[in-house]
Amino acid sequence: MLRLSQSDYDQLRRHGEETYPHECCGVLLGQATDSSREVRAVVRAGNTRLDSLHNRYNIDPGELVRIQRQARERNLDIVGFYHSHPDHPARWSSTDFAEAHWIGCSYVITSVEKGKAAITNSFVLAGSMEEDKKFEDEQIEVVRGA
Amino acid sequence: MKILIPTPLRQYADKKEAIEVSGATVGEALSNLTSRYSDLKKHLYNDEGKLRAFVNVYLNDEDIRYLNKEQTAVKDGDTLAIVPSIAGGIL
Numbered sequence: 040m041l042r043l044s045q046s047d048y049d050q051l052r053r054h055g056e057e058t059y060p061h062e063c064c065g066v067l068l069g070q071a072t073d074s075s076r077e078v079r080a081v082v083r084a085g086n087t088r089l090d091s092l093h094n095r096y097n098i099d100p101g102e103l104v105r106i107q108r109q110a111r112e113r114n115l116d117i118v119g120f121y122h123s124h125p126d127h128p129a130r131w132s133s134t135d136f137a138e139a140h141w142i143g144c145s146y147v148i149t150s151v152e153k154g155k156a157a158i159t160n161s162f163v164l165a166g167s168m169e170e171d172k173k174f175e176d177e178q179i180e181v182v183r184g185a
Numbered sequence: 186m187k188i189l190i191p192t193p194l195r196q197y198a199d200k201k202e203a204i205e206v207s208g209a210t211v212g213e214a215l216s217n218l219t220s221r222y223s224d225l226k227k228h229l230y231n232d233e234g235k236l237r238a239f240v241n242v243y244l245n246d247e248d249i250r251y252l253n254k255e256q257t258a259v260k261d262g263d264t265l266a267i268v269p270s271i272a273g274g275i276l
Binding site for chain 1: 189191192193200221227228237239241243246247248266269270271272273274275276
């Protein structure tokens with residue numbers, strides 16, 4: 040289960056609309072238990088795949104180091120990531136899977152159709168290590184008024 | 186010096202987000218880390234003993250690939266961050 044406020048949910052979807060027709064990407068900060076992740080902040084990140092912005096994303100690890108430092112100052116952890124799929128379903132691709140390494144974290148994908156955010160899905164990267172990792176569908180709970 | 190452990194690997198390091206280690210180089214510090222927490226080793230290194238391609242290691246704010254890799258010297262007060270890559274895309 041991924042739990043986030045309406046505001047944070049809207050924010051990550053809006054990011055995809057703003058970067059359309061390119062993929063957006065960002066980091067979800069919050070706290071995690073064994074079975075759920077609660078988002079407290081959504082942090083936009085830059086997409087370094089300038090060669091292929093419309094169908095690829097990559098977050099500079101150096102930027103992630105800085106985001107992580109800021110998260111620690113707020114007593115938050117990295118609990119997941121989000122990105123958008125311009126004119127493409129909100130489901131993980133083989134590339135999304137191959138490049139996913141944060142086991143236990145949520146990967147949120149928003150389909151952005153003709154510039155408008157459509158469906159947002161979340162997948163948790165399950166497994167014990169790189170060799171047995173798998174994506175599992177994850178329910179998103181949007182807390183209205185929070 | 187301190188090594189920051191990313192969320193996915195904390196279960197192999199007593200659930201700690203940061204571990205204090207000693208060492209004169211990045212390689213020594215990581216070796217001390219995996220000696221203390223042996224379950225971390227297979228997550229960080231491949232069968233040939235090299236850091237997995239998706240495991241990025243930053244010394245303070247610099248990628249060690251652009252310094253002297255695991256031979257990079259470290260000192261008290263430095264921070265090493267282990268940062269798995271994050272990427273993907275439609276295709």
